[in-house]
Amino acid sequence: MGATAVRDAAAIKTEAQDLIDAYVQCLDDDRIEEWPGFFTDNAVYKIVARDNVERDLPIATMSCGSKGMMQDRVVAIRNATMFSPRYLRHLVSNLRLLGQEGDAYLLQANFAVFQTLLDEESKVFMVGKYRGRLVLTDDGPKFQELLAIYDSLQIPGLLVIPI
Amino acid sequence: MIGTERQQATGHDYAWPEEGISRIPYWVYTDSHVYELEQKRIFQGPTWNYVGLEAEIPNPGDFKCTFVGDCPVVITRSKSGTLNAFVNKCAHRGATVCRTRYGNATDFQCIYHQWRYDLAGQLLSVPFRRGVVDNGTRVGGMPDDFQPAEHNLQALKVEAVNGAVFASFDLAMPPFREYLGELMTHYFERVFDGRPLRMLGRVSQKIAGNWKLMVENIKDPYHASLLHVFLVSFGLFRADQKSKVEMDETGRHAVLVSRKGEQKASDATKDMANFRADYKLFDPSLLAGRKEFKDENTVVMQTIFPGLIVQQQTNTLAMRQILPKGPDAFDLVWDFFGYADDDDAMTQIRLKQANLMGPSGLVSVDDTEVLELCQKGFREHPDQSAVVELGGRDCRNENHMVTETAIRGLYKFYREIMQF
Numbered sequence A: 001m002g003a004t005a006v007r008d009a010a011a012i013k014t015e016a017q018d019l020i021d022a023y024v025q026c027l028d029d030d031r032i033e034e035w036p037g038f039f040t041d042n043a044v045y046k047i048v049a050r051d052n053v054e055r056d057l058p059i060a061t062m063s064c065g066s067k068g069m070m071q072d073r074v075v076a077i078r079n080a081t082m083f084s085p086r087y088l089r090h091l092v093s094n095l096r097l098l099g100q101e102g103d104a105y106l107l108q109a110n111f112a113v114f115q116t117l118l119d120e121e122s123k124v125f126m127v128g129k130y131r132g133r134l135v136l137t138d139d140g141p142k143f144q145e146l147l148a149i150y151d152s153l154q155i156p157g158l159l160v161i162p163i
Numbered sequence B: 001m002i003g004t005e006r007q008q009a010t011g012h013d014y015a016w017p018e019e020g021i022s023r024i025p026y027w028v029y030t031d032s033h034v035y036e037l038e039q040k041r042i043f044q045g046p047t048w049n050y051v052g053l054e055a056e057i058p059n060p061g062d063f064k065c066t067f068v069g070d071c072p073v074v075i076t077r078s079k080s081g082t083l084n085a086f087v088n089k090c091a092h093r094g095a096t097v098c099r100t101r102y103g104n105a106t107d108f109q110c111i112y113h114q115w116r117y118d119l120a121g122q123l124l125s126v127p128f129r130r131g132v133v134d135n136g137t138r139v140g141g142m143p144d145d146f147q148p149a150e151h152n153l154q155a156l157k158v159e160a161v162n163g164a165v166f167a168s169f170d171l172a173m174p175p176f177r178e179y180l181g182e183l184m185t186h187y188f189e190r191v192f193d194g195r196p197l198r199m200l201g202r203v204s205q206k207i208a209g210n211w212k213l214m215v216e217n218i219k220d221p222y223h224a225s226l227l228h229v230f231l232v233s234f235g236l237f238r239a240d241q242k243s244k245v246e247m248d249e250t251g252r253h254a255v256l257v258s259r260k261g262e263q264k265a266s267d268a269t270k271d272m273a274n275f276r277a278d279y280k281l282f283d284p285s286l287l288a289g290r291k292e293f294k295d296e297n298t299v300v301m302q303t304i305f306p307g308l309i310v311q312q313q314t315n316t317l318a319m320r321q322i323l324p325k326g327p328d329a330f331d332l333v334w335d336f337f338g339y340a341d342d343d344d345a346m347t348q349i350r351l352k353q354a355n356l357m358g359p360s361g362l363v364s365v366d367d368t369e370v371l372e373l374c375q376k377g378f379r380e381h382p383d384q385s386a387v388v389e390l391g392g393r394d395c396r397n398e399n400h401m402v403t404e405t406a407i408r409g410l411y412k413f414y415r416e417i418m419q420f
Helices: A003-028 A032-038 A050-054 A067-080 B004-010 B032-043 B176-180 B182-191 B211-217 B229-233 B344-356 B364-378 B405-418
Strands: A039-049 A062-064 A086-101 A104-117 A123-137 A140-150 A154-156 B023-025 B049-053 B062-068 B071-077 B083-087 B102-104 B123-125 B132-134 B137-139 B155-161 B164-168 B197-207 B243-247 B254-258 B299-304 B308-313 B316-324 B330-339 B385-387
Touching: A003 A032, A003 A086, A003 A104, A003 A123, A003 A140, A032 A039, A032 A067, A039 A050, A039 A067, A039 B197, A050 A140, A050 B197, A062 A067, A062 B344, A067 B229, A086 A123, A104 A140, A123 A154, B032 B316, B032 B405, B049 B062, B049 B071, B049 B316, B049 B330, B062 B316, B071 B164, B155 B176, B176 B182, B182 B243, B182 B254, B182 B299, B182 B308, B197 B344, B197 B364, B211 B316, B211 B330, B211 B364, B211 B405, B243 B405, B254 B405, B316 B344, B330 B344
Parallel strands: A039 A140, A154 B197
Antiparallel strands: A039 A062, A086 A104, A104 A123, A123 A140, B023 B385, B049 B164, B062 B071, B062 B102, B071 B083, B083 B155, B132 B137, B155 B164, B197 B330, B243 B254, B254 B299, B299 B308, B308 B316, B316 B330
């Protein structure tokens, strides 16, 4: 690999790190209206149990096959579902670029999400890994696909805010 | 009458409220001895319990771990294709024998002392059964009269019903269809009509409430018209639509049946604070279903005693398995499925509509929330009672959904089986 290619990979990795850092901060700060803006128009977003991935079963716990479905989730979170107030806090680590397919860069990172309900201590809510496809657009780097694959089949209570 | 066992163990003499089945005392949701009695009299008693889909274990040797009540069980397919179920607990020291959720095996071996069982849970071999030879003398081992056949894993009765698998601790249980009765069998076979099924996957959540709250929730069409913005606004399930609440003769099983209506205001929507006539989806494909059943009903939600919900909401089909985990918690396991002959477009419709259901369901999120709120309310006040008088104080089938009749039906039977 030439020096230019190495530098490019490092630059892409920086873009990916910035994108995912901004993405989780958006969720943690409860700026959910901005969440669909991290995706391309035809993007796919899914939260999937590892159990189903390993058994090659297609069900997702949450799935959006379009940016419109993501916007519908935002409206539902704000106006159409009933759940008690909560804070989420994401920790993301071990971001890796796994390769390139066409104009998409394949990435993976670990995540841990803590949940804090009012009057309760913070608890681990979900642990798993992201698998994503990042593309560089005129509007900056975006996810063309993002899967959040969680390790434990059991979700404590309800899962309403995207991971 | 309250069982004397309960009184002795708890020192409480809770009495069922005088009003009868139009009241539910909170102690049925909070008391740990009631919980233990439920395990014995209901889940390990004369009931059929859903344990999985045949499509999950299609091949000889396939197995799956699950629970009946809070008791861990394994279901397996034998070499000849028959189904078995047994308690997942070594007959020797009680250790968990099968330690993976799914798989294929020729036999099961406890790792502790390597007792080995066949696919039906029958004991095959015990290491050092005949001891060891020391200086020409055989020493140690099991007594000469040790009978392996007396130390099998505890077997359950199993019945597969058009692709759904049920198990019972009661080896004398009548056939499943007899347990359901004619009317409930009709609804069950509406979805399970004999076509091979395709498992789409499993999601699961732990809810901080008593298991019965989940059952009642699906016997309660009252809340659906009020709580769920999604159902109400898009006319998926609403009090002013053609609907029915029906039960079997015992009251333990029930169905809520309804037909999709329009997103328009009516006399009834005046009482629905959550009705939003102007609610529009950015991507309406979520609700673009396909007619697939012969009748005109678009929702049929069936509760099968004790802990199963058969869900048909438009094209999303699921078995919701309710697994109690103590008086104040249960696991809700959602087995989503379709039919093996679904075309790809149909599978995509089912997967998309699954967004309405599950731990993240645009509808079911609300239920998780209110069940946990109810349990919080019960905690400090076991002697108080819930009031379930909507639609009367008795239990009978109705051609509308402004009624809590099926909840009363549940408690009519519950009081019988629990001897309360």
